[in-house]
Amino acid sequence: MHGNINLNLGAQRSDELLFQLMKKGDREAFAELYERREPALYRFALHMTGSAASAEEIAHEVFVQLMAANTRFDEARGSLEAWMYGVARNLVRVHRRKSANAAPATQTELGYEPNVLGSLIDGETMTALHAAIRELPGGYREAVVLCDLEERNYDEAARLAGCPVGTIRSRLHRARALLAGKLRRLKTPVGAR
Amino acid sequence: MDWEDDIESQRELAAALKSMRAAAAGRRSSAASREALLREFDARKVKIMTPRWYWGLAAAAALVFGIVLGPEAMTRLHPGPPVNMVADDAPDADPDGFIAVPFAPPLADGEMMRIVHTELNPAALASLGVSVDPAWTTQLPADLLLGEDGMPRAVRVADAESDESGF
Numbered sequence: 001m002h003g004n005i006n007l008n009l010g011a012q013r014s015d016e017l018l019f020q021l022m023k024k025g026d027r028e029a030f031a032e033l034y035e036r037r038e039p040a041l042y043r044f045a046l047h048m049t050g051s052a053a054s055a056e057e058i059a060h061e062v063f064v065q066l067m068a069a070n071t072r073f074d075e076a077r078g079s080l081e082a083w084m085y086g087v088a089r090n091l092v093r094v095h096r097r098k099s100a101n102a103a104p105a106t107q108t109e110l111g112y113e114p115n116v117l118g119s120l121i122d123g124e125t126m127t128a129l130h131a132a133i134r135e136l137p138g139g140y141r142e143a144v145v146l147c148d149l150e151e152r153n154y155d156e157a158a159r160l161a162g163c164p165v166g167t168i169r170s171r172l173h174r175a176r177a178l179l180a181g182k183l184r185r186l187k188t189p190v191g192a193r
Numbered sequence: 194m195d196w197e198d199d200i201e202s203q204r205e206l207a208a209a210l211k212s213m214r215a216a217a218a219g220r221r222s223s224a225a226s227r228e229a230l231l232r233e234f235d236a237r238k239v240k241i242m243t244p245r246w247y248w249g250l251a252a253a254a255a256l257v258f259g260i261v262l263g264p265e266a267m268t269r270l271h272p273g274p275p276v277n278m279v280a281d282d283a284p285d286a287d288p289d290g291f292i293a294v295p296f297a298p299p300l301a302d303g304e305m306m307r308i309v310h311t312e313l314n315p316a317a318l319a320s321l322g323v324s325v326d327p328a329w330t331t332q333l334p335a336d337l338l339l340g341e342d343g344m345p346r347a348v349r350v351a352d353a354e355s356d357e358s359g360f
Binding site: 022025027030031034038039042043046047055056059060063064067069125126129130144148149151176179180181183184 | 198201205209210212213214219221222223227234235237
């Protein structure tokens with residue numbers, strides 16, 4: 001009887017296959033790819049920029065570039081997901097250059113509900129952590145976002161960041177130390193510093 | 194102790210990161226953004242499909258042109274003598290057979306002119322406004338009417354038997 005079970009029910013079409021189908025005009029393939037990858041790309045951009053509006057813009061632009069006729073994705077050079085993160089990373093860099101002189105993002109810009117955060121950790125700490133993450137060097141910030149906020153393992157994070165696993169490990173270690181130091185200073189009374 | 198502070202701050206960091214993770218979980222772009230992308234995808238799909246229609250249209254147009262203009266093309270394979278290459282209906286042709294060079298600067302009052310007899314290839318003649326038979330490939334004798342600045346103001350395709358000594 002087990003032979004009658006359709007083992008393909010749970011089979012998922014690969015990103016690359018969806019991309020090929022989408023290039024031939026398959027709307028459903030594009031929609032499926034969007035549903036699968038957009039939320040994580042959005043969150044990646046949200047954590048990297050600290051702005052909900054910019055995150056939506058960046059996630060949108062990644063898919064616009066994906067559907068462009070001259071998309072430079074080459075399957076031989078890496079996965080589609082890594083290519084999409086590469087595009088998002090470049091867009092984040094552009095965003096940061098543009099907003100270098102702009103005011104830092106507030107919780108309202110990030111779009112988090114304060115009462116949701118309040119049950120877990122106080123708002124001041126959260127705001128400070130956001131600011132501290134944004135101030136990290138790009139590579140460190142990316143390591144924290146991928147490993148600590150998106151819960152990717154080292155291999156996945158290295159693949160998406162386009163660097164060796166050892167680099168991810170060292171960046172993450174250093175980034176955590178910097179963030180912990182900033183949180184510690186935040187908790188230390190001004191007179192005791 | 195420092196190491197205790199370190200452990201405590203690492204613990205706080207882990208808790209804060211966990212909170213951030215929880216706050217961001219399930220977040221994504223708006224439905225409007227998704228709809229806009231799908232609309233854009235549909236629009237691009239139309240653009241991708243369009244060239245196929247263009248190729249069909251172009252093929253049909255070429256067929257119609259071949260049928261309509263075919264007989265005329267056949268007659269052009271047997272061109273007449275070179276003198277016939279000057280358009281008979283050229284609006285600026287004068288009784289001597291000169292036709293004005295298009296976009297040439299006008300001559301000033303009293304400006305001296307000279308006529309130079311030369312040979313020009315069909316492309317040069319065409320650039321001077323002469324209607325040229327596409328089957329003609331060799332150089333043709335021509336008279337150029339030049340202003341004092343040396344710029345041609347008019348051109349005439351001369352008979353092959355005309356005097357070649359120039360002016």
